[in-house]
Amino acid sequence: MAPVGRGLRLVVTSSTAAPVTRASVGLRSDRGPILASVMLSTALVAIDTTILATAVPAVVEDLGGFTQFPWLFSTYLLAQAVTTPIYGKLADVFGRKPLMLLGIGLFVLGSVLCALSWSMTALIVFRAVQGLGAGAIQPAGVTIMGDIYSVAERAVAQSYVAGVWATAAVVGPTLGGVFSEHLSWRWIFWINVPLGALAAVVLARRFHETAAAEARSERRPIDVAGAVLLAAAAVLVLLGLLEGGIRWAWWSPAGVAIFASAAVLLGAFIAVERRVADPVLPLWVFRDRVLNAATIGAFVVGMVMLGVTSYVPVYAQRVLGAGAIVAGLAVAALAIGWPIAASTAGRVYVRWGFRPCLLAGSVFGLAGTGIVALVGPDSPVWLLALGCLVLGLGLGYVASPGIVAAQSAVAWRNRGVATGTNMFARSVGSAVGVAVFGAVANGVVASHVGGGRAAGEVDLEALPVGVLDPALHAVFVGVLLASLALVVAGLVMPNRFEPVSE
Incomplete structure (x- = not known):
C-alpha cells in the first residue's frame, strides 16, 4: 500500500518533535553514545573501502597474486552493495539492533580472517565476509538514526555520518600507507577488532528497542526466494558494470550474457514479489513519489561523487602539476561542503519543504560540476577545489534530506526497506559511474592515440598531458550532464507531505 498521502503540509507535530517510541533509548542523553557507535561502525566500513589502495604493493609483495588484487575492492563492494536492501528488510523484521550487531560481528570476523590471510585468494574471500558485515551496518545504522531522532533533527545526525564518509575518502589511503610502510599491511585489519568491539558494546548497552520481540510475535515470513533472486540479479548487474570493458568487451558474448541473465533474474524477482505476502523489496516502493525522488537523488549522488573523486586528483597532479597532497586537498573540499x-x-x-531543499542541492551541484568542467590546463588548483566545495554543498542538500524524506514517508515497519533501497541506489549509481566515465575517458584516449584497447586498460596517469586533458575534461562534462538529473529528483519530490508516525 502507499504509505502516506501526498500534497499535505509538513507540520512539526509529535512525529517530528520527538523520537518514535519503537526505539526506547532511555534517557535523551543516550542518543549521543548511540550516534557515536553508529559513526564508529560507519567509519570502519567507509575507511575499509579505500584503505587498501596504498597498501596493494605491500600485500602483493607478501602474498603474490598481482593480477587478482582488483578483486580485493570489487568483492568487498559487491558483497556490501548486494546485501544492503536485504538487510534493510531484515531490520524491519527482526529489529535494527540485532542486524547492526550482526553486521559488526561479521565485519570484525572478516577483519580477523583478512589479517590472518595466507594467500591472495584467501584475502579476497575474507574481504567478501567483511562486505557482508558492511552491508548490514550501513542500512541498520542509518535506520537507527531515523528511529531515535525526529524529522527536524535527522539532517544534523545525517551530516555527521556524511562527514565520516567524506573524511574516510581522504584518511583511508593515508592510513593504508602508514600501516603498510611502518607496521604491516595486516594492521589495516587488526585495528578494526577493538574499534568494532567498542561500537558493539556501546550499542548493546545504550540502545534498547522492542521491535525484535514484536516482530517475532507477528511471525512475518521471510521472503527467501525474493532475497536470493534479488541478490543474484544485483551481483550480475554490478559485476557487469564494474568489469565490463575491462575483463571483457561490452558487446562480447560474456558482456551481453551477464546483463541478459540479470534481466531474466529481475523478471523472476518481480513475479515472486507480486505473489508473496511480505516481499523483501515491496514493489510499492517504486510507485511512491517520495521514495522515487529520494532514489533518483541517491543514484545521481553516487554517480557524480564517483566521477569527481576518481578523476579530480589525477587532473590536479598530471595536468595542473600539483603535488599529491594539494591534489588530495582539492577533492577533500567536497568533504567540507557536504557536512x-x-x-x-x-x-x-x-520551513520550506523537501522539494526546495533538493532543488537547492541541484543548483549547487550544477554550479560545482560546471566549475570543474570549466577548469583547463592553465587554471589554478584552487578553482578545482572551489568546484568540489560547491558540489559538496549540492550533494549535502540532496543525499541527507533524501534519506530523511524516504524514512519519514513510510511507517516504522518499512523504514529499513526505504533506507536500504536508497543506499542500494547510491551503490548502483557509483557502479554506473565507473562504467560510464571510464568508457568516456578511454574513448577520448582511443581517438587521440588510436588502438582498440578496452576501457580500463589505459593507465591515465601515464598519458601525456595533451591526451589526458581532453580525456578528463570529457569526463567532467559527463559529470555535469549527469548532475542535471538532480533537478529531476527535486521536481519529483512532493513539496509538502505529512510524515508517517506510529
Missing part, C-alpha cells in the same frame, strides 16, 4: 549542507538542510526542509 555543512547536510547539517543546515533540516532548517530548510522543515
Whole structure:
C-alpha cells in the first residue's frame, strides 16, 4: 500500500518533535553514545573501502597474486552493495539492533580472517565476509538514526555520518600507507577488532528497542526466494558494470550474457514479489513519489561523487602539476561542503519543504560540476577545489534530506526497506559511474592515440598531458550532464507531505 498521502503540509507535530517510541533509548542523553557507535561502525566500513589502495604493493609483495588484487575492492563492494536492501528488510523484521550487531560481528570476523590471510585468494574471500558485515551496518545504522531522532533533527545526525564518509575518502589511503610502510599491511585489519568491539558494546548497552520481540510475535515470513533472486540479479548487474570493458568487451558474448541473465533474474524477482505476502523489496516502493525522488537523488549522488573523486586528483597532479597532497586537498573540499549542507538542510526542509531543499542541492551541484568542467590546463588548483566545495554543498542538500524524506514517508515497519533501497541506489549509481566515465575517458584516449584497447586498460596517469586533458575534461562534462538529473529528483519530490508516525 502507499504509505502516506501526498500534497499535505509538513507540520512539526509529535512525529517530528520527538523520537518514535519503537526505539526506547532511555534517557535523551543516550542518543549521543548511540550516534557515536553508529559513526564508529560507519567509519570502519567507509575507511575499509579505500584503505587498501596504498597498501596493494605491500600485500602483493607478501602474498603474490598481482593480477587478482582488483578483486580485493570489487568483492568487498559487491558483497556490501548486494546485501544492503536485504538487510534493510531484515531490520524491519527482526529489529535494527540485532542486524547492526550482526553486521559488526561479521565485519570484525572478516577483519580477523583478512589479517590472518595466507594467500591472495584467501584475502579476497575474507574481504567478501567483511562486505557482508558492511552491508548490514550501513542500512541498520542509518535506520537507527531515523528511529531515535525526529524529522527536524535527522539532517544534523545525517551530516555527521556524511562527514565520516567524506573524511574516510581522504584518511583511508593515508592510513593504508602508514600501516603498510611502518607496521604491516595486516594492521589495516587488526585495528578494526577493538574499534568494532567498542561500537558493539556501546550499542548493546545504550540502545534498547522492542521491535525484535514484536516482530517475532507477528511471525512475518521471510521472503527467501525474493532475497536470493534479488541478490543474484544485483551481483550480475554490478559485476557487469564494474568489469565490463575491462575483463571483457561490452558487446562480447560474456558482456551481453551477464546483463541478459540479470534481466531474466529481475523478471523472476518481480513475479515472486507480486505473489508473496511480505516481499523483501515491496514493489510499492517504486510507485511512491517520495521514495522515487529520494532514489533518483541517491543514484545521481553516487554517480557524480564517483566521477569527481576518481578523476579530480589525477587532473590536479598530471595536468595542473600539483603535488599529491594539494591534489588530495582539492577533492577533500567536497568533504567540507557536504557536512555543512547536510547539517543546515533540516532548517530548510522543515520551513520550506523537501522539494526546495533538493532543488537547492541541484543548483549547487550544477554550479560545482560546471566549475570543474570549466577548469583547463592553465587554471589554478584552487578553482578545482572551489568546484568540489560547491558540489559538496549540492550533494549535502540532496543525499541527507533524501534519506530523511524516504524514512519519514513510510511507517516504522518499512523504514529499513526505504533506507536500504536508497543506499542500494547510491551503490548502483557509483557502479554506473565507473562504467560510464571510464568508457568516456578511454574513448577520448582511443581517438587521440588510436588502438582498440578496452576501457580500463589505459593507465591515465601515464598519458601525456595533451591526451589526458581532453580525456578528463570529457569526463567532467559527463559529470555535469549527469548532475542535471538532480533537478529531476527535486521536481519529483512532493513539496509538502505529512510524515508517517506510529
